[in-house]
Amino acid sequence: MKKIRSAIRRTQSTDALIYRKLSDSRRKEILIVFALSLSETTSSKLAQADLTTTRSLLRSTSRDRDTSSPVNSSAITSKINKRNDETATDKQKQSGDVNGSVRNASLRSLSTSSPSSTNRYWDREGRSTLSSRILADSDAFNKSLASSSIYDTSDDSSEGLCGLRNIGNTCFMNSVIQCLSHTSELTRFLKTKTDGRSATKDQRILVEFAKLIRDMWTANTRSVTPSELKSAFSSKHRMYSGCQQQDAQEFLRFFLDSLHSACNTGTKGGTLEIDDNLSDNKKADLTWEWYTKVENSMIKDLFVGQLKSSLKCTQCGNTSVTFDPFWDLSVPLPSSSKCKLESCLDLFIKEEVLDGDEMPTCSKCKTRRKSTKTFTIQRFPKYLVIHLKRFSETRWSKLSNIVEFPTGDNELNMAPYAANSSSALYSLYGISNHMGSTAGGHYVALCKHPVTKKWHEFNDNKVHDSSESELVSSSAYLLFYERA
Numbered sequence: 287m288k289k290i291r292s293a294i295r296r297t298q299s300t301d302a303l304i305y306r307k308l309s310d311s312r313r314k315e316i317l318i319v320f321a322l323s324l325s326e327t328t329s330s331k332l333a334q335a336d337l338t339t340t341r342s343l344l345r346s347t348s349r350d351r352d353t354s355s356p357v358n359s360s361a362i363t364s365k366i367n368k369r370n371d372e373t374a375t376d377k378q379k380q381s382g383d384v385n386g387s388v389r390n391a392s393l394r395s396l397s398t399s400s401p402s403s404t405n406r407y408w409d410r411e412g413r414s415t416l417s418s419r420i421l422a423d424s425d426a427f428n429k430s431l432a433s434s435s436i437y438d439t440s441d442d443s444s445e446g447l448c449g450l451r452n453i454g455n456t457c458f459m460n461s462v463i464q465c466l467s468h469t470s471e472l473t474r475f476l477k478t479k480t481d482g483r484s485a486t487k488d489q490r491i492l493v494e495f496a497k498l499i500r501d502m503w504t505a506n507t508r509s510v511t512p513s514e515l516k517s518a519f520s521s522k523h524r525m526y527s528g529c530q531q532q533d534a535q536e537f538l539r540f541f542l543d544s545l546h547s548a549c550n551t552g553t554k555g556g557t558l559e560i561d562d563n564l565s566d567n568k569k570a571d572l573t574w575e576w577y578t579k580v581e582n583s584m585i586k587d588l589f590v591g592q593l594k595s596s597l598k599c600t601q602c603g604n605t606s607v608t609f610d611p612f613w614d615l616s617v618p619l620p621s622s623s624k625c626k627l628e629s630c631l632d633l634f635i636k637e638e639v640l641d642g643d644e645m646p647t648c649s650k651c652k653t654r655r656k657s658t659k660t661f662t663i664q665r666f667p668k669y670l671v672i673h674l675k676r677f678s679e680t681r682w683s684k685l686s687n688i689v690e691f692p693t694g695d696n697e698l699n700m701a702p703y704a705a706n707s708s709s710a711l712y713s714l715y716g717i718s719n720h721m722g723s724t725a726g727g728h729y730v731a732l733c734k735h736p737v738t739k740k741w742h743e744f745n746d747n748k749v750h751d752s753s754e755s756e757l758v759s760s761s762a763y764l765l766f767y768e769r770a
């Protein structure tokens with residue numbers, strides 16, 4: 287696996303370098319070819335039982351100066367056909383393009399795989415009713431959003447206090463599932479979702495997840511075994527089929543991507559043409575509209591935000607902006623042993639100088655120039671996941687800094703990181719903690735009950751009371767915030 291990871295990293299950085307050296311017109315050509323391949327990809331999505339991977343999704347917001355992440359490796363499958371390989375390459379090139387006008391983070395590379403004979407849904411179920419059912423699900427979801435709460439029925443204070451049995455190093459999955467289970471609008475949707483057919487692997491994952499959530503939110507259930515979900519997930523994402531410990535953030539991204547794909551009602555993308563004279567906000571809106579047309583699901587509605595990156599030429603001062611969707615923010619940790627979360631976010635938006643090999647082409651100077659790059663948040667998601675980058679690229683080392691993050695209601699103020707002056711207050715509701723080292727570790731979750739507002743620790747099948755004062759620790763790895 288390590289070999290594959292490093293090979294992938296090499297390929298990616300080479301592509302990025304090659305791409306930076308291309309002329310603007312050549313880059314445009316590549317983007318158009320890529321957009322066309324995306325259209326095909328999207329239209330064939332429901333017709334294939336494919337292994338969909340989202341490399342750029344995985345890397346969309348990682349503020350890695352070397353643009354690669356160990357996360358990417360799991361997107362790699364052995365059978366990548368030529369067409370898909372080209373897609374991946376173009377996407378990679380696009381990721382390396384810091385000056386392009388068309389960017390998006392949920393472009394997929396596809397590879398084919400035969401449906402598993404053990405998949406109990408695949409052989410039996412036709413696909414014809416699929417789209418309408420999913421649309422109906424979306425409707426139900428929208429209606430359920432409009433209603434007040436479904437927690438306020440029955441004996442809900444004991445619901446959700448349900449452990450998940452470890453079925454072979456699955457604590458990474460258990461901790462993420464617990465955090466997602468405490469994502470109230472997601473759980474509200476899944477609790478009311480009727481089981482349907484699952485023609486694709488992603489849909490099977492969604493169905494199994496919904497079942498699991500319903501079991502977890504049944505009063506007085508102490509623990510459940512997530513083996514059906516694990517099996518559905520590993521049939522789609524093969525690297526999860528064994529019993530190895532995995533990275534929680536990587537799992538989260540794959541998992542959300544599968545849930546999203548399972549109920550994505552988006553249609554063909556086409557190219558995005560944006561007049562450079564428009565205001566930044568108008569450009570952002572058009573990019574978002576375009577993205578939403580292609581990638582449209584309740585999962586996207588809950589978790590995806592929009593990042594603005596501004597590239598400024600140090601020679602002529604010309605600034606170009608691009609807008610990318612993000613599913614979480616991967617923030618670096620400062621060198622101090624103790625810091626505030628705000629310091630990590632400051633590092634995330636900190637101006638970066640692109641020089642030497644990294645110099646982008648200035649659209650005004652028509653040549654590669656030393657430039658500065660800054661990030662701000664254009665559009666805030668309803669649920670914001672912050673990933674504290676404790677692991678090095680190679681995962682050989684882990685940072686154990688204490689990051690003091692806001693734990694109370696509306697205590698995280700994201701306004702300083704906004705592209706426009708807007709209020710963005712968030713409340714913490716879940717934490718995925720990683721204890722131990724890179725060699726061996728354990729994940730647990732700390733989650734806030736949506737009804738009682740009490741904190742509980744979910745350590746696989748064991749559930750304990752916790753409290754707000756115990757939340758901050760050097761183990762915090764993923765932070766789940768809900769917007770006020």
Ligand SMILES: [Zn+2]
Pocket residue numbers: 599600601602603604648649650651652655
């Ligand atoms: Zn310039």
